[in-house]
Amino acid sequence: MKTILVTAFEPFGGDAINPSWEAIxxxxxxxxxxxxxxxxxxxxxxxxxxTQLYTLIDDYQPELVISVGxxxxxxxxxxxxxxxxxxxxxxxxxxGKQPIDTPVIAEGPAAYFxxxxxxxxxxxxxxxxxxxxxxQTAGTFVCNHVMxxxxxxxxxKYPAARGGFIHVPYLPEQAVEHENMPSMxxxxxxxxxxxxxxxxxxxxxxxxxxxxxxx
Numbered sequence: 001m002k003t004i005l006v007t008a009f010e011p012f013g014g015d016a017i018n019p020s021w022e023a024i025x026x027x028x029x030x031x032x033x034x035x036x037x038x039x040x041x042x043x044x045x046x047x048x049x050x051t052q053l054y055t056l057i058d059d060y061q062p063e064l065v066i067s068v069g070x071x072x073x074x075x076x077x078x079x080x081x082x083x084x085x086x087x088x089x090x091x092x093x094x095x096g097k098q099p100i101d102t103p104v105i106a107e108g109p110a111a112y113f114x115x116x117x118x119x120x121x122x123x124x125x126x127x128x129x130x131x132x133x134x135x136q137t138a139g140t141f142v143c144n145h146v147m148x149x150x151x152x153x154x155x156x157k158y159p160a161a162r163g164g165f166i167h168v169p170y171l172p173e174q175a176v177e178h179e180n181m182p183s184m185x186x187x188x189x190x191x192x193x194x195x196x197x198x199x200x201x202x203x204x205x206x207x208x209x210x211x212x213x214x215x
Contacts, residue, residue, distance in 0.1 A: 002035040004197060005062040007053060009069050009142065012044035012094055019171045020068040023189035032198050035063065042067075044142050045095045046087060050149040057153060057161075064162050064201055065150055066116070068193060069143035071135075071167035072174070075182035077125055077192045078135035079118045080165040083148035084111045088140035104148040112151035114164035117206040121196045130192045131184075138165055162204070166196060 006027060008020035021041050028039045040056055042049045057065060071078060085108050087099040118134050125132035138144040147165035154161045168189050169175075175183035184192075 003060045003062040004032065004035045004037045004064045004066070004201060005056060005060050006037055006039045006197065007042050007056070007067045008039070009042055009044045010094065013091055015174065017171065017174070018070055019168050019174070019186065019189060020070050022186055023168060023193055024068055026190050027194060030194070032201050035201060037197065038062070042146065043094060045093045046089070046097050046099055046142060046145055048095065049142055049146050053146060053150060054153055057158065061158065062161060065154065066163065066197060066200065067146050067150060067165045069146070069165065069167055070170070071139070072170050072178070073181060074167060074169050075131060076169070077130060077132040077184070077189070077196070078167040079116065079121050079132065079196065080114060080135050080138040080147060080167065081118055082111050082113050082136065083138050083144050083151060083165065084140070085109065085148055086140055087145055090141065093142055104145050105152050108152055112148055112155070115151070115162040116164035116200045117203045118164065119206050120203050121199045124195055124199045125192055128191070128195055130188060130195070132192065135167060138167070143167065162200070164200070166193065
């Protein structure tokens with residue numbers, strides 16, 4: 001049986017909950033075609049998150065790896081296009097580290113593009129009535145750190161595997177603690193992530209056909 005590895009983060013920044021983790025938990029050991037989904041929580045800590053992620057990849061040797069994180073303030077499920085080789089933390093991580101203008105991987109390339117069919121994933125979510133969009137930035141905090149480190153590790157050790165990153169919004173109970181913040185229900189997030197994973201598993205190409213046009 002093939003494996004799809006899906007990771008998300010523990011709470012951070014003073015929040016009691018992280019919707020990225022809550023949304024993927026129901027997917028544990030579920031099946032998509034001929035693959036099992038394995039979900040794991042990563043610490044919201046620079047470097048340590050990558051050490052744990054690399055161990056999981058070595059243990060499972062998955063064909064597909066998708067990491068999920070929280071982007072408070074966004075209203076859509078956002079599928080990330082690119083990760084950049086920079087840490088520039090506006091707040092400290094959960095270990096109190098706050099790297100400023102440091103590389104994720106010393107002497108690594110400036111950026112890595114997702115190897116997921118990002119537009120096909122977004123298209124499928126929108127068709128299903130779930131707000132979704134392609135994002136052009138994963139930020140410069142631990143989410144970008146993990147996305148860049150993931151894609152670098154796959155490129156170096158598992159070039160046949162594919163990987164990428166998805167951000168989710170606040171949950172309603174989080175949004176009420178902030179003024180004018182959008183949110184999404186946990187059920188919708190879980191449905192969205194399963195749909196996105198299924199599209200990523202079944203489509204290696206990012207060609208989207210709509211209304212007779214291909215783009």
